[in-house]
Amino acid sequence: MIARPRPHLPMRPAWLCRNCAAPWPCGPARLALATEFYGHSIALAFYLAASMREAIDDAYDLGLRPNVAAMHDRFLGWLSLARRPRRSGRT
Template sequence: MSVRPRPHLPMRPAWLCRNCAAPWPCRPAQLALAAEFYGHSIALAFYLAVSMREALDDAYGLGLCPDLAALHARFLGWLSMTRRSHG
């Protein structure tokens, strides 16, 4: 019997990966999301934007003052690497 790998999902309100404890979306989560949303880049961007907003709300709820540019880079900055050229 093979063991299924644990998914790299966010642990709220800290928004750390439940599997590797890196800031979510960690690199394995990014790869899994890119595969799951393959061909649907707008849906992926929307999902990540909503997740970023939830992370902001959670940070403010914890009394933190999050770095908005860092959160944008973390949640949305890697999306340009998932696009394929159609030329």
């Protein structure tokens, strides 16, 4: 039997990846999200913004003071890279 790769999903309330323990969304999660939401970048932005809000709320519930700017970079800062059009190789 061939083992399937484990998905990189968030573990709440810490918002760490269940698979690699990196802050979620980790690199593999970002790639999976960009693939899943391909052509629907606005929906991806809404999903990540909602996830960021939940992560901020969870941090406050844990008694922490989250760095909102860092959270924004972590959850939404990479979206412009996911939206870049492919280069056709033409000049």
